[in-house]
Amino acid sequence: MPKRALSAVLDSGATSAASVIRRHLSPAVANTSDFIAERASGSYIYSTDGQKHLDMVASLGALSTGHCHPKVVNAIQKQAASLIHSQQNIFAATTPLVGLLDRMMEITAPSLTRFFFANSGSEAVDNAIKIARGHTKRQNIICFENSFHGRTYGAMAVTTCKTYYRQGFAPLMPQVVVAPYPYCLHCKVREAHPDGDSWYKVQPNGNPYEARGCCNAPIDALKWILKQQSAPSDTAAIIIEPIMGEGGVLVPPPGFLPALRQICNEHGILLIIDEVQVGVGRTGEWWGHQHVSGTAIEPDIMIFAKGIASGFPFAGLATREHLFEGLSPGTMGGTYGAGPLACATACATLDVIKEEKLLDNATARGRQLASGLVELAERYPILDVRGRGLICAAELGSRGGAASAEPGIAAAVTKAAGRRNLLLCTAGAREVLRFLPPLTVSEGEIDKALHILGESLEEVFNSSAAQLKVA
Numbered sequence: 001m002p003k004r005a006l007s008a009v010l011d012s013g014a015t016s017a018a019s020v021i022r023r024h025l026s027p028a029v030a031n032t033s034d035f036i037a038e039r040a041s042g043s044y045i046y047s048t049d050g051q052k053h054l055d056m057v058a059s060l061g062a063l064s065t066g067h068c069h070p071k072v073v074n075a076i077q078k079q080a081a082s083l084i085h086s087q088q089n090i091f092a093a094t095t096p097l098v099g100l101l102d103r104m105m106e107i108t109a110p111s112l113t114r115f116f117f118a119n120s121g122s123e124a125v126d127n128a129i130k131i132a133r134g135h136t137k138r139q140n141i142i143c144f145e146n147s148f149h150g151r152t153y154g155a156m157a158v159t160t161c162k163t164y165y166r167q168g169f170a171p172l173m174p175q176v177v178v179a180p181y182p183y184c185l186h187c188k189v190r191e192a193h194p195d196g197d198s199w200y201k202v203q204p205n206g207n208p209y210e211a212r213g214c215c216n217a218p219i220d221a222l223k224w225i226l227k228q229q230s231a232p233s234d235t236a237a238i239i240i241e242p243i244m245g246e247g248g249v250l251v252p253p254p255g256f257l258p259a260l261r262q263i264c265n266e267h268g269i270l271l272i273i274d275e276v277q278v279g280v281g282r283t284g285e286w287w288g289h290q291h292v293s294g295t296a297i298e299p300d301i302m303i304f305a306k307g308i309a310s311g312f313p314f315a316g317l318a319t320r321e322h323l324f325e326g327l328s329p330g331t332m333g334g335t336y337g338a339g340p341l342a343c344a345t346a347c348a349t350l351d352v353i354k355e356e357k358l359l360d361n362a363t364a365r366g367r368q369l370a371s372g373l374v375e376l377a378e379r380y381p382i383l384d385v386r387g388r389g390l391i392c393a394a395e396l397g398s399r400g401g402a403a404s405a406e407p408g409i410a411a412a413v414t415k416a417a418g419r420r421n422l423l424l425c426t427a428g429a430r431e432v433l434r435f436l437p438p439l440t441v442s443e444g445e446i447d448k449a450l451h452i453l454g455e456s457l458e459e460v461f462n463s464s465a466a467q468l469k470v471a
Contacts, residue, residue, distance in 0.1 A: 043066055055437065057434075062311045086340055088337050100346050103351075138234050189217055271300050390438075
């Protein structure tokens with residue numbers, strides 16, 4: 001087919017247009033929908049076939065202010081007319097960058113006074129590792145089971161949530177040690193405990209989050225790792241997400257992150273907190289780690305991306321004042337990092353979140369979503385409802401009530417929802433439905449999503465096993 005014929009296929013509105021176009025794109029990029037997006041607004045995407053889709057994925061959380069927020073669009077248009085790009089190694093700064101620094105220092109911990117801006121979360125993770133190794137003069141990096149930090153070689157080496165992110169790409173970056181993570185639903189200690197169920201349950205299922213118990217086995221395991229596998233004098237940093245996003249929306253028990261901070265303090269290890277998916281207001285606070293009160297878990301390095309610029313490619317990290325001392329000028333950089341167009345978009349995004357009180361909306365709509373999922377759990381095999389604010393998940397069990405669901409059942413639910421014009425995604429190696437709607441999502445849109453989800457669960461769980469096969 002001639003190259004220009006692709007536009008003709010698109011203009012024809014044929015249902016096979018997506019499959020034709022995909023033949024010219026990388027098959028290594030997974031797709032969950034078969035439509036072609038044409039335009040979007042708020043919580044909705046409109047496809048070339050005239051359909052309107054309710055978006056509960058928001059580009060994996062990147063669209064913090066929704067699709068095409070007028071203030072964000074205006075900022076992009078205005079900046080594009082004055083200065084599109086100025087390479088960061090050439091100029092000291094740009095006016096949008098200065099404005100962004102002012103805004104970032106208002107919402108980050110007082111101890112985080114230095115910033116570096118890049119293009120993607122993976123790139124920011126790679127640079128965080130460079131900073132940690134350069135500052136400490138140590139090499140080892142400890143990450144956790146179920147983590148996702150990106151697909152570049154450094155970020156991939158500290159990603160463990162699914163084998164296919166790293167399968168076949170060895171040798172990966174060396175000197176990485178993987179520690180256990182408290183996945184309490186499947187904890188063997190909890191299962192053996194007489195009060196295991198009540199011990200585990202969290203808001204809104206039962207006990208408040210702050211009252212949740214933990215066996216502390218993962219912290220004990222980490223302490224043994226520092227004795228047996230990675231000596232503190234060799235360990236540069238521990239990297240963790242405050243909520244495991246791609247790994248299944250796993251919220252750690254209350255004492256876990258403070259315990260990590262204490263261990264790092266004792267041994268001079270840097271604590272890197274990856275806020276790429278859960279930061280910038282998604283949890284109802286500016287940053288996911290802020291749900292632990294006080295300064296108990298302030299990071300040494302904090303990574304951000306996705307929602308920082310409403311879907312515009314932008315990322316970065318914030319560090320304590322002295323951490324760049326181990327790096328010579330020129331060690332870090334990048335052609336497009338800190339670009340004025342991206343900085344202006346990020347400024348507008350942060351302004352919208354603040355002015356429209358989207359942190360409050362994330363909290364309220366998150367409670368509404370979680371409560372609705374708990375109600376659905378009374379009729380369908382949902383084992384757990386977890387998350388904070390507008391990063392929320394429902395882990396599915398089997399029809400018979402077992403803790404291990406049939407492989408592919410979560411994807412089958414997302415396919416069934418997609419046929420009803422609701423966009424959902426999965427998470428983790430287990431069968432988990434993930435919700436990442438825009439922070440602007442309305443009460444009515446959450447109700448609509450829950451209604452469609454109920455219909456989709458009914459279709460899947462009242463189908464024969466043969467119908468659960470996912471393409």
